[in-house]
Amino acid sequence: MIEVKELRRSFGPVVAVDGISFSVEKGQVLGLLGPNGAGKSTAMRMLACFLRPDSGTATICGYDIQQNPIEIRKSIGYLAENVPAYNEMTVGSFLDFVCDAREIKGKARKKALDRIVPMCSIESVYHQTIETLSKGYKRRVGLAQALIHDPGVLILDEPTDGLDPNQKHEIRKLINKMAKDKCIIISTHILEEVEAVCSRTIIIAKGKILVDSTPEELKEKYQCSLDAVFRRITKNGKQLNGE
């Protein structure tokens, strides 16, 4: 469902994403792992059609990110890293705005809201303004926004960042529940998360893919915890695929 070919993007002299290629199928949960500044968010922003790549292409659900950005945005759910939202709005009116923009109307809207609000456990804050919410609730509102149209492809940039252990567990449960009939990419630097939800991991550093494997395979190959694998790979910075 997602096909990325030689995607590249730089900001001035800094190359954020340096020719990455991979593909993700339905039913897979891909974890993009990497140290801060590795290029995970830039890659995801390009897939969500917010940033244009300098070169390379990617297709999502058969649409090209450069030629059909609107079609892609219709078919994906995207949660950005800092969970941007309109702070002065209440959760309810914010979700209404997202429904307006996604053309979910009438009965379909009621159905979507009835499904998503309990799913993300935001009933208690539904009438509260977003700026008064805690980080955890804000992230759940962001998640509700990304899931409201029940997209086939989900791109979640650090979905559990800043959440308490209970909330993390809830979100991971949610991702696992959705995993089989969606194609999901999550970025994270929390390694336990990869083990908990991802069926595949890509480790990137300095904009390049260093490893494309499954968490189990990595642990087996290096005979140590994922934590130690991550440190060894990103410190060496070498391409380990060909080894």
Add this chain to the structure above:
Amino acid sequence: MNSFLAVFKRELKSYFTTPLAYVFLVIFLFFSGYLTFKEGFYEMRQADMRAFFMNLPLLFVFMVPSTAMRLWAEERKVGSIELLFTLPITVTQAVLGKFFAAWLFLVIALALTFPMVITVCYLGDPDIGLIITGYLGSTLMAGGFLAIGCFFSALSKNQVISFVLSVVACAVLVFAGMPTTLSYVSTFLPAGMVSAIGNMSFQAHFESIQRGVLKFEDLSYFILLIIGWIVACSIVLDDRKAR
């Protein structure tokens, strides 16, 4: 169309969910009244609204950029632009949605000056046509200033910078047409250039509409000005949205 309406609705609501709208309306109505009576509204002993319309360009130079400055600068600063442009909304739809919402807000502000019309009608027998064209000219002028403000708001993330730049740009366009400016430039520029400068300014076109003369050239001046700055705004925004 639906995405345009979604942005339009959200934007217009956002004025009234924050104190912004009320602060703006109170200050605008106070100064529009104050300047009118200071100009000798009663002393003129004429049942018309010239004293009111005459001061509007000066008031708009400050008031309209203060509405426009937040349009994109805030969106970029808070990061909500990432949400907006990962929903199925094009840059043009978003720019137009925000522009028309802000324009309608300014029209509401103008409409709230209706007690002035009642006063004039009570005191005498004014030419209603003149009052209508006066309001039409003011609406077009507000749109022109707003389009300029919109552009500068997209240019900088900092609201103060975008405010100052748009005040300067609007002031130049107003003062270029003042008789004092024109008589000064006529001392060293040929007559053709002087009349070109005069025609480029708001002043001449606004005055002619306000006098009750609806000429194609005046209407097209405002419409072209609005379209030009809006297109420039879209281009700048498309380029800078992710920076």
